Amino acid sequence: MIDFSLTLEQRILQTKARDFAQREIIPIVQIIEEFNNPQIEPWDFCQNVFYKGAELGFTSLLVPKEYGGLGRKCVDLVLILEELGAADTSIACSYFNLTAAMSLFVTRAGTNEQQKRILSHLRAGQPQLYSAAESEPNVATSDLFCPLPDAKIGIKTFAQRDGDAYILNGQKSSLVTNVGIADAYFIIARTDLDKPLRESMSIFYVPADTPGLKFGKRTEMIGWKTSHHAPIHLDNVRVPAENLLGQEGEAAKLLMLLPEVAIGLAASYVGLARAAYEYALDYAKKRVSWGRPIIEHQAVALKLADMMINTQAARLTVWEAANTADTDPQLAAMVKAPAAKTFAVDVAIKNAQTAVEILGGYGVTKESQAGKFLADACIGYSCDFTREVLRLGLVSCL
Numbered sequence: 001m002i003d004f005s006l007t008l009e010q011r012i013l014q015t016k017a018r019d020f021a022q023r024e025i026i027p028i029v030q031i032i033e034e035f036n037n038p039q040i041e042p043w044d045f046c047q048n049v050f051y052k053g054a055e056l057g058f059t060s061l062l063v064p065k066e067y068g069g070l071g072r073k074c075v076d077l078v079l080i081l082e083e084l085g086a087a088d089t090s091i092a093c094s095y096f097n098l099t100a101a102m103s104l105f106v107t108r109a110g111t112n113e114q115q116k117r118i119l120s121h122l123r124a125g126q127p128q129l130y131s132a133a134e135s136e137p138n139v140a141t142s143d144l145f146c147p148l149p150d151a152k153i154g155i156k157t158f159a160q161r162d163g164d165a166y167i168l169n170g171q172k173s174s175l176v177t178n179v180g181i182a183d184a185y186f187i188i189a190r191t192d193l194d195k196p197l198r199e200s201m202s203i204f205y206v207p208a209d210t211p212g213l214k215f216g217k218r219t220e221m222i223g224w225k226t227s228h229h230a231p232i233h234l235d236n237v238r239v240p241a242e243n244l245l246g247q248e249g250e251a252a253k254l255l256m257l258l259p260e261v262a263i264g265l266a267a268s269y270v271g272l273a274r275a276a277y278e279y280a281l282d283y284a285k286k287r288v289s290w291g292r293p294i295i296e297h298q299a300v301a302l303k304l305a306d307m308m309i310n311t312q313a314a315r316l317t318v319w320e321a322a323n324t325a326d327t328d329p330q331l332a333a334m335v336k337a338p339a340a341k342t343f344a345v346d347v348a349i350k351n352a353q354t355a356v357e358i359l360g361g362y363g364v365t366k367e368s369q370a371g372k373f374l375a376d377a378c379i380g381y382s383c384d385f386t387r388e389v390l391r392l393g394l395v396s397c398l
């Protein structure tokens with residue numbers, strides 16, 4: 001028997017996240033969207049939101065209690081992220097999901113010493129914002145899914161062993177999230193340029209103040225106006241060997257065992273799909289044509305029904321993926337997480353597009369939120385791998 005009902009604890013968590021999103025996120029998003037000025041630094045507005053959410057445990061939710069986390073499950077995370085994503089997908093994904101997932105990564109991939117040291121801020125009640133840098137300019141990030149054993153394919157940032165340290169040199173792409181504002185970076189570099197990418201990537205924990213790390217100008221995007229993305233230049237960045245997570249060449253394997261990143265993104269996009277549906281529903285009840293609210297015209301009503309049905313289907317796919325992450329992380333990583341992320345983003349894009357249609361001319365004005373939904377939804381297509389490579393990766397596991 002399958003029970004989809006939430007426990008009392010989960011309903012409390014969900015309500016807490018919903019209240020937080022209404023009270024803390026929505027007013028900030030309105031300010032940033034209203035200014036719509038590339039000179040505005042979103043982090044100036046969002047950092048309070050991040051620290052308040054971190055205090056509620058949204059970034060340490062999955063970390064075991066002995067390291068200062070809440071020791072909760074991925075199913076709990078997706079409940080929170082749907083609520084945050086309904087208010088603003090980029091705040092949900094960039095600040096909360098990424099930091100929550102990388103904190104969990106330290107507990108999965110780190111030694112006891114690394115877990116204690118890197119996560120010590122949690123016990124001290126001083127949340128840290130994380131960034132994970134893999135993609136590079138002039139290299140297709142999809143190369144990570146390349147099955148060819150050609151060592152020339154893939155990222156070029158190199159980590160050279162030097163006594164008790166590694167020296168990192170290279171560049172990371174202008175899309176990397178939280179670059180320039182994060183407290184610490186998880187940087188992926190090759191430790192052997194003669195081996196294929198998947199066998200030669202290693203992952204290093206690098207505090208933001210490490211000499212040689214240089215951050216570029218913030219990248220303007222069509223949506224996700226509340227987040228900060230920028231390039232990194234690594235110029236002889238000396239990283240102690242004890243900051244290598246896992247063994248040399250293990251990054252691909254370790255990251256594959258972190259389905260929570262994609263599942264968290266998917267949950268945030270269910271939030272966006274729901275918000276677009278509720279927004280269009282509200283409009284359709286108020287807008288009158290031919291003497292009655294447009295929801296009473298079947299052409300509009302059927303669109304709204306599809307939006308609701310698709311949102312519910314995406315939510316269940318995400319819940320199932322989250323449940324699998326808690327019980328069978330490998331199956332979740334290989335199949336369920338990419339499926340959930342692809343489907344949830346598709347539904348979000350479709351719902352946002354339908355919201356634009358239901359709002360008629362107003363759908364394309366800055367006055368309405370439909371355009372923001374659409375722009376934010378489209379960003380989900382390529383954020384954390386494109387729908388094509390995710391599906392190709394998934395098929396290779398079937």
Ligand SMILES: Cc1cc2nc3c(=O)[nH]c(=O)nc-3n(C[C@H](O)[C@H](O)[C@H](O)COP(=O)(O)OP(=O)(O)OC[C@H]3O[C@@H](n4cnc5c(N)ncnc54)[C@H](O)[C@@H]3O)c2cc1C
Pocket residue numbers: 131132133134135136139140141142143175176177178224229379382383384385386387388389392
């Ligand atoms: C909002 C946002 C946040 C991001 N944050 C981060 C971050 O924090 N850290 C980080 O490292 N990166 C980040 N990225 C980069 C992101 O991971 C990549 O943009 C994404 O993986 C796509 O890679 P690419 O842009 O290099 O596209 P490419 O790999 O160049 O692909 C281009 C097109 O070709 C298609 N394609 C490529 N190969 C194949 C194939 N074999 N078969 C079929 N189709 C194929 C793709 O589907 C796509 O349509 C972020 C991107 C965005 C948009």
